[in-house]
Amino acid sequence: MRRFIVVGVALIVAVTAASGALALWPIGTAVTLAERQGDPKRGAYLARAGGCIACHSDPGSGRPALTGGAPIETGFGRFVPPNLTQHKTLGIGAWTIEDFARAVRQGVAPGGEPYYPAFPYPFYADLSDQDIADLWEAFRTVAPRDVDPGSHTITFPFNLRFGLKLWRAAFAETPPAAPVPERSDAWNRGKWLVRGVAHCGACHTDRNFLGGRDTAQRLAGSDNLPGGGKAPAITASALKEAGWSVDDLAFALRSGVTPEGDTFGNGMGEVVRDSTAWLRPEDRRAIALYLLNQDKPMSKETNE
Known part of the structure; x- marks a missing residue:
């Protein structure tokens, strides 16, 4: 019996240590875009092309656009697209352009946490610095709205956000969008x-x-x-x-x-x-x- 207890304790310690290591594992890379001037009109076009308005708005709710999308029901739980207005606490009004760039291209929140892949950030990885600056200027024109669309409801163990770091390493492939020289x-x-x-x-x-x-x-x-x-x-x-x-x-x-x-x-x-x-x-x-x-x-x- 003592042997089983020792083994059990050892497993708990190992899992705890692994969890701690994952939590401390840094993701994403630093970016510097503060000096780049964006074009809000071009950014609004990219936001349409990228589905930002579609995903982060819920016409059926009666809420204004970009205050949060309709919940997405999956086998892992319910994901709620967040508020993207300039509200300081409920939206992205307290972000910097660097925060925005890391979120969009790298799937990393301002605090360093990974975003769930319901947010299709791997597809945005090839957006240029100018694309990001343009998008940022477009979102800065969105008036702040005091709307909380709600929180994710994720089942265990997928609710352990640090585990997403392993998921990213295994599956977050960036689709190659670079041009092929011999094509039109x-x-x-x-x-x-x-x-x-x-x-x-x-x-x-x-x-x-x-x-x-x-x-x-x-x-x-x-x-x-x-x-x-x-x-x-x-x-x-x-x-x-x-x-x-x-x-x-x-x-x-x-x-x-x-x-x-x-x-x-x-x-x-x-x-x-x-x-x-x-x-x-x-x-x-x-x-x-x-x-x-x-x-x-x-x-x-x-x-x-």
């Missing part, structure tokens, strides 16, 4: 949008039991979205097999209407309403060119 500017722009800021793979790529994206099945669809939703495959072969053309897809990203006259379902319908419908015609077409893997010259979007 339009195709590369589409790649930057799809694999980066627009984070299409966050929904259209399946995940493992720990929530890590299955990068071998990139954009091949998912049957396990939050709330029981599904996302179809949007690989070039899948889209072509379904009969999509560049013009059809670019038009659907503006209107939410498919070639058959049907409309996108709730999730994608919201993406169109709050994000892609606001994009410039050439960006919607670039997304379509990239997804269908076509290198054609830019042309006027149908019915624009």
Whole structure:
């Protein structure tokens, strides 16, 4: 019996020590952006492309935009997108631009804690310093709102935030959005949008039991979205097999209407309403060119 007690105590000590080491494990890198001047108009465009307004607003609640999104129900618990207004305590009004940069590109809170991957920060890692400065200036124009959207409700052991550091090491892969020299500017722009800021793979790529994206099945669809939703495959072969053309897809990203006259379902319908419908015609077409893997010259979007 004494032996079992000794072993048990040893295990407890080992787990405690490991937990302490994880808690002290620093993440993220320092950034210096205070001297960079941002363009709020361009930042607002990037915020639309990146889904910030869509995720952090909940029209059904009656609350103002960017005061917190609708709860996201997952197998790990409920995640609540936070207030992004300039409120000093309930929003990001007390942040610096460096805090903002680390949060958006590295998934690290101002206090050094890791954010849960419900926040798609890996897709924003390729945003340039100028992109970040522009976004920051756009968010600085958002009036402070005294709104608390609520807190996450996460099940054990996923509520132990320091454990996310192990998750990051295993699964937080940054999708490469760098341009391919031999491809057209339009195709590369589409790649930057799809694999980066627009984070299409966050929904259209399946995940493992720990929530890590299955990068071998990139954009091949998912049957396990939050709330029981599904996302179809949007690989070039899948889209072509379904009969999509560049013009059809670019038009659907503006209107939410498919070639058959049907409309996108709730999730994608919201993406169109709050994000892609606001994009410039050439960006919607670039997304379509990239997804269908076509290198054609830019042309006027149908019915624009």
